[in-house]
Amino acid sequence: MEKHCTDSRVKGVSTGTTILAAIFDGGVVIGSDSRASMGGEYVSSKTINKVIQVHDRIFCCMAGSLADAQAVIKAAKFHLSFHSVQMESPPQVIAAASVLKDLCYKNKDELQAGFLTAGWDKKNGPQVYVVSLGGMLISQQVTIGGSGSTYIYGYVDAKYKPNMTKEECLQFATNALALAMGRDNVSGGVAHLVVITEKGVEHVVVPGDKLPKFHDE
């Protein structure tokens, strides 16, 4: 495996990614690309799943080291499920985000993983939280993350409007992911999107060849 690991700061498989989450009127859309890379030159998986369900109406997107992110999410899933049994009710989205934050903050020296948490709960409706590498937790209306996000800050700032419809928001998310995947070498594959509302959860997968094309493609 020496020929694959070069000078990338993340040891082993990295998710080098584009992830995003956005609130619309009545719900939230969370999505990511599907590429896992090693050392910035070898795609170790074209179809890795980075959008993980941690509870019925709460999903997380992972960025950074794949091993660290998977381990943290596993622990978080267990904590949330235990918490929900103790409280005898579904957990709040902030609870999921806090569990991730706690793990990332307390082990910040050894871990290299960041997360987006999005979901719907009865008390506060649709919410999006960001847990960064060092363990900072903040709440936002729309947020992007991963190495590919640098290429779409302009697009997101210009095109995001609060209280969009579900279709508008899905189109916005698909476009943003497509633009990032088009410019970032470590993002690619298919676009995984999940729409979470009070009624339920809907998965939308857009294969690479069905992604929207922009000029010069």
Next chain:
Amino acid sequence: MALSNIFETPAPGFNFDNTARNAALEGLFDGGKTPKPMKTGTTIAGVVFKDGVVLGADTRATSDEVVADKMCAKIHYIAPNIYCCGAGTAADTEKTTDLLSSNLTIFSLNSGRNPRVVMAVNILQDMLYRYRGQIGANLILGGVDCTGNHLYTVGPYGDVDKVPYLSMGSGDLAALGILEDGFKPDLELEPAKELVRAAIQAGIMNDLGSGNNIDICVITKQGVDYIRPYQESQYKDNRKMKYKYRPGTTPVLTEKVVPLKLEVVQETVQKMETA
């Protein structure tokens, strides 16, 4: 968790004690020249087909430029319905799969259920993650259980991916080319075996660290067919003559027998309770 891990119950949460140990070990070797462990320099591959999973591997184990073992077994037994191919450090893959197999056997006896592939994957992931990549095991786990046919890859840092086809080891890129070209969902048994054989063959031909024979393991609901070897190397040489000497080749000139006198000094009796 008490059902499967008998020897070690890991404390809950993350345990990063080994990072301190690793840092100390790195400091011990000046110039950063840590001794290199023996690697298997391998091609392993796996494919999910209509009725199960096919795993394949070459059989060469190298120690730098010398072939240390021409017939090494890289497809390890985990459970009656789960087998695992290992690439990376030979000792690590051997011991990790042995440990996993023991834990799953205990689990089966305690719970009365057959282990599921996803359970094996979770145990491996937990263990490899705890060791932060210091265990150099790149594993392909394949098996058939009540939920279907599964193929997983586990990396040395503890990352897991579920895939329909896969190759690992130093010859992985050569094998992956064949797999990408020939894989289709729901293959029949013979085309699937042929695809894996061709993939390992590509690895053997194009990678110096892989060679000799090809082993194939087919796992289906009906059972396991471990074909070792599936294909023998075409470059096998035959021994030119017999190197064993007949008794009597060397003539005996004189013979002297001296009996040793032994006397009983002490006698102890230990009672064994077999009730």
